Amino acid sequence: MTERTIQLGHGGGGRLSRDLIREQVLSRFGEGPLRSLPDAALLPWKAKGLVFSTDSFVVNPLRFPGGSIGHLAVHGTVNDLAVSGARPLWLSLALILEEGLPFAVLAAVLDDVQAAARDCQVGIATGDTKVVGRGQCDGMYICTSGVGEPLSGFALSPRRIQVGDRLLVSGPLGDHGVAIMAAREGIRIGHPPRSDTASVHRLVLAVAQGHAEQVRLMRDPTRGGLAAVLNEWVEDREIGIRVQEQALPFSPGARALAETLGLDLLQVPSEGRMVLMCAPEAAEAICKLWREMPEGRDAAVIGEATAEAGRVVIQTAVGGRRLLDIPQGELLPRIC
Amino acid sequence: MTERTIQLGHGGGGRLSRDLIREQVLSRFGEGPLRSLPDAALLPWKAKGLVFSTDSFVVNPLRFPGGSIGHLAVHGTVNDLAVSGARPLWLSLALILEEGLPFAVLAAVLDDVQAAARDCQVGIATGDTKVVGRGQCDGMYICTSGVGEPLSGFALSPRRIQVGDRLLVSGPLGDHGVAIMAAREGIRIGHPPRSDTASVHRLVLAVAQGHAEQVRLMRDPTRGGLAAVLNEWVEDREIGIRVQEQALPFSPGARALAETLGLDLLQVPSEGRMVLMCAPEAAEAICKLWREMPEGRDAAVIGEATAEAGRVVIQTAVGGRRLLDIPQGELLPRIC
Numbered sequence: 001m002t003e004r005t006i007q008l009g010h011g012g013g014g015r016l017s018r019d020l021i022r023e024q025v026l027s028r029f030g031e032g033p034l035r036s037l038p039d040a041a042l043l044p045w046k047a048k049g050l051v052f053s054t055d056s057f058v059v060n061p062l063r064f065p066g067g068s069i070g071h072l073a074v075h076g077t078v079n080d081l082a083v084s085g086a087r088p089l090w091l092s093l094a095l096i097l098e099e100g101l102p103f104a105v106l107a108a109v110l111d112d113v114q115a116a117a118r119d120c121q122v123g124i125a126t127g128d129t130k131v132v133g134r135g136q137c138d139g140m141y142i143c144t145s146g147v148g149e150p151l152s153g154f155a156l157s158p159r160r161i162q163v164g165d166r167l168l169v170s171g172p173l174g175d176h177g178v179a180i181m182a183a184r185e186g187i188r189i190g191h192p193p194r195s196d197t198a199s200v201h202r203l204v205l206a207v208a209q210g211h212a213e214q215v216r217l218m219r220d221p222t223r224g225g226l227a228a229v230l231n232e233w234v235e236d237r238e239i240g241i242r243v244q245e246q247a248l249p250f251s252p253g254a255r256a257l258a259e260t261l262g263l264d265l266l267q268v269p270s271e272g273r274m275v276l277m278c279a280p281e282a283a284e285a286i287c288k289l290w291r292e293m294p295e296g297r298d299a300a301v302i303g304e305a306t307a308e309a310g311r312v313v314i315q316t317a318v319g320g321r322r323l324l325d326i327p328q329g330e331l332l333p334r335i336c
Numbered sequence: 337m338t339e340r341t342i343q344l345g346h347g348g349g350g351r352l353s354r355d356l357i358r359e360q361v362l363s364r365f366g367e368g369p370l371r372s373l374p375d376a377a378l379l380p381w382k383a384k385g386l387v388f389s390t391d392s393f394v395v396n397p398l399r400f401p402g403g404s405i406g407h408l409a410v411h412g413t414v415n416d417l418a419v420s421g422a423r424p425l426w427l428s429l430a431l432i433l434e435e436g437l438p439f440a441v442l443a444a445v446l447d448d449v450q451a452a453a454r455d456c457q458v459g460i461a462t463g464d465t466k467v468v469g470r471g472q473c474d475g476m477y478i479c480t481s482g483v484g485e486p487l488s489g490f491a492l493s494p495r496r497i498q499v500g501d502r503l504l505v506s507g508p509l510g511d512h513g514v515a516i517m518a519a520r521e522g523i524r525i526g527h528p529p530r531s532d533t534a535s536v537h538r539l540v541l542a543v544a545q546g547h548a549e550q551v552r553l554m555r556d557p558t559r560g561g562l563a564a565v566l567n568e569w570v571e572d573r574e575i576g577i578r579v580q581e582q583a584l585p586f587s588p589g590a591r592a593l594a595e596t597l598g599l600d601l602l603q604v605p606s607e608g609r610m611v612l613m614c615a616p617e618a619a620e621a622i623c624k625l626w627r628e629m630p631e632g633r634d635a636a637v638i639g640e641a642t643a644e645a646g647r648v649v650i651q652t653a654v655g656g657r658r659l660l661d662i663p664q665g666e667l668l669p670r671i672c
Contacts, residue, residue: 004439011433011467021465024442028450029429029460041461043426043483046382054428054481056466090379092390093365094479096432097347103340106360114364124365125377128479129357130392131347132670138472143430143464145390145481147379334468 011334013223013269014327018232039219040084042150051086053077054145060334062109062139064183066175066194069142070112072271072336075199076222077146078120082201083218083274085156085208086148090125091117094143099134109140120199122146138334151204153212158233160216166283167241167303168276170203170296171196172251173226174258177268180335182257189260193253198272203296206289207276214282219275222336224327225267229275230312231326240308243324246317247302266314267327269335277305347670349559349605350663354568375555376420378486387422389413390481396670398445398475400519402511402530405478406448408607408672411535412558413482414456418537419554419610421492421544422484426461427453430479435470445476456535458482474670487540489548494569496552502619503577503639504612506539506632507532508587509562510594513604516671518593525596529589534608539632542625543612550618555611558672560663561603565611566648567662576644579660582653583638602650603663605671613641 009016026034033041040053055076062069074091081088093113097106117124175196182192200220207215219229230241250258250265258265272295278286283301290296306313312324345352362370369377376389391412398405410427417424429449433442453460511532518528536556543551555565566577586594586601594601608631614622619637626632642649648660 006433006435006437006439006442006467008435008467008469011465017465021463024439024446025429025463025465028446029453029463032459033426033461034463039462041426043461045386045483046384048382050381050386050483052426052428052461052481052483054430054462054479055464056430056432056479058432058466058468058472090369090377090388092388092481093361094390094392094481096392096394096477097342099342099344101342103342103360106342110360110364117365123368125369125379125388126375126390127357127361127365127370128391129347129353129361130394130670131342131344132394132474132477133344135471136394136474136670137477138468141432141473141477143390143392143479143481145388145428145430145479147381147386147388147483334466334472 008333009328012332013228016328039080049150051081051084051148051150053080055080056141056143057336058141058334059336060138061183064195065179065192067197068109068112070109071116071197073142073144074113074116074120075197075271076336077144078122078199078201079220081146081148082204083220085154086150088120088122088146088148088201090123090147092145093124093127095129096137096141097131098137098139099131101139120201151208151212153208154215156217158217158237161239161277161305163239163305163307164280165216165277165305166280166301168283168287168299168301169249170200170274170290171298172249172254173221173270173273174265174268175251175254176271177332177335178254178257181261189256191253193251193257196270196272198295200272200274202293203274203290206293207286211282211286214279216277221273221275222269222271225269226275227267227324227327234310234312238309240306240311241303242306242313242315243303245314247300249298249300266324271336344669345664348668349564352664375416385486387417387420387484387486389416391416392477392479393672394477394670395672396474397519400531401515401528403533404445404448406445407452407533409478409480410449410452410456411533411607412672413480414458414535414537415556417482417484418540419556421490422486424456424458424482424484424537426459426483428462428481429460430464432466432468432473432477434468434473434475437475456537487544487548489544490551492553494553494573497575497613497641499575499641499643500616501552501613501641502616502637504619504623504635504637505585506536506610506626507634508585508590509557509606509609510590510601510604511587512607513668513671514590514593517597525592527589529587529593532606532608534631536608536610538629539610539626542629543622547618547622550615552613557609557611558605558607561605562611563603563660563663570646570648574645576642576647577639578642578649578651579639581650583636585634585636602660607672
């Protein structure tokens with residue numbers, strides 16, 4: 001019998017990741033807040049509760065067009081809290097550093113952490129630093145955890161999605177993933193894509209004022225991209241989702257590179273975007289709100305919930321249909 | 337000019353670690369709760385506050401006599417919360433896994449996480465899993481963060497230490513560090529030392545009932561050992577600490593191995609012990625309480641606060657004195 005071992009695809013955010021987490025993590029810890037596979041957990045805490053989230057960052061290269069591992073480490077955890085309906089307040093910062101890492105590299109990354117945390121109005125509350133020998137980590141890894149305060153009015157759950165609900169995205173999809181791949185492969189094109197790494201918490205705060213109750217679910221489409229998020233939302237449910245292909249926002253650089261690299265941008269991570277499902281009557285209002293904000297300039301209504309249980313379908317411009325499956329996940333190792 | 341780079345000693349918990357954290361972390365994030373170099377932060381949160389802590393674990397080997405990285409990942413963060421005067425409630429669990437790691441190794445470590453979390457009565461609330469390629473981490477690293485509820489009555493601060501206050505430890509010192517070194521070096525002796533990895537939160541809960549106000553400070557002597565903790569407590573303060581050498585509890589195995597390896601057990605990490613400074617009138621009562629508990633069986637009063645500002649002194653059995661300095665930190669890489 002061959003020994004089963006961890007494969008790169010287990011970290012890709014697709015089917016392999018999901019299966020690993022189910023088999024190894026949920027089987028052991030799935031009775032509590034982890035049960036619903038959240039990117040963050042809503043915990044009982046005094047009157048209002050507490051939202052708690054964690055993420056490790058192992059991106060390669062450490063610095064890429066549009067940002068660095070330092071930006072990702074803040075934005076990733078802030079965004080997990082935000083799309084869980086919380087106001088992000090405090091982060092922890094754990095560093096794993098490789099012997100020989102230049103101080104200048106560390107300092108530049110920590111400058112980015114500082115700038116991103118200020119921008120997101122979160123404090124770095126506590127930290128830890130470990131050093132491993134040469135060849136035992138690839139420069140540096142960062143783990144951030146975050147705590148946030150639940151915003152009033154949200155009752156986020158896939159169970160609340162109804163046929164006819166509308167699907168929104170806050171901006172172009174996949175820029176982060178293609179920017180990393182281009183940097184890693186040394187690909188040069190005319191308008192090179194830049195990572196979209198950014199926080200979405202202001203987009204969430206804007207929605208919270210007046211539209212919280214109309215929102216069914218929010219997520220940031222990171223590993224596995226939009227495909228992973230939407231498939232997770234409909235899995236084992238009575239509803240499906242139909243996405244209008246021509247409504248999907250993509251940046252020209254990401255489009256060009258995805259073609260070159262043979263990537264489906266719907267499976268490629270963004271690190272500064274959010275997806276939201278809401279009651280149909282709220283969709284245009286939320287989209288308008290977002291478009292007035294720099295981080296939501298290219299927001300769009302891209303689809304709706306259907307009665308096709310468990311299926312995510314892309315409706316093409318010419319009237320065709322294709323199934324958008326959950327990615328396997330081998331494509332993009334160490335993307336965040 | 338030579339480029340400054342990260343050295344193994346920067347992770348050792350001694351002077352190099354302290355300087356790195358001051359220069360790179362506190363300089364950027366030191367205005368908030370991080371200012372006092374805590375292993376955990378007390379955050380404003382509703383009425384009572386919230387205690388928040390994080391730790392990465394990069395121990396080599398993953399499994400050692402007495403425990404595994406899974407036990408450490410739970411105990412380390414639970415203990416940081418506990419000695420900050422909190423009841424640990426929830427942990428996050430972030431895994432960085434290396435391609436090729438056998439599932440069986442992962443499963444065994446997660447079994448240990450589960451068992452340790454149950455024993456500590458904390459829930460695993462949220463998690464994250466990343467995979468890196470072969471040669472990019474040494475099997476697996478774990479980062480846990482924790483949130484806890486402040487226990488009533490504690491007002492922990494080095495500023496509250498007064499001359500004559502008593503110093504207690506909950507059990508033998510240094511077992512974890514020597515167990516790791518023995519495992520790594522393949523050293524075999526008659527009574528091989530076992531890691532003391534365990535939680536101290538029940539010791540803290542016991543103290544909280546009736547003695548909280550008499551406690552000045554608590555800590556778990558991990559990286560850098562007792563020497564690092566005590567030196568941190570007296571640094572830049574008007575008080576010093578005198579430790580009675582003959583009162584210090586050590587296990588026979590640790591004593592034998594420390595001699596073989598040339599280690600000073602006062603600089604070697606424990607992972608299931610705590611140190612406490614309290615008003616003199618509480619010392620015997622706390623020591624008695626602890627000795628009635630399995631994890632405090634070998635508790636002892638080991639010293640007291642003095643007027644020798646900033647100095648930690650060891651009083652030997654024959655009446656001699658030596659300064660106990662903060663370790664440099666190069667000795668024991670990847671010990672936790």
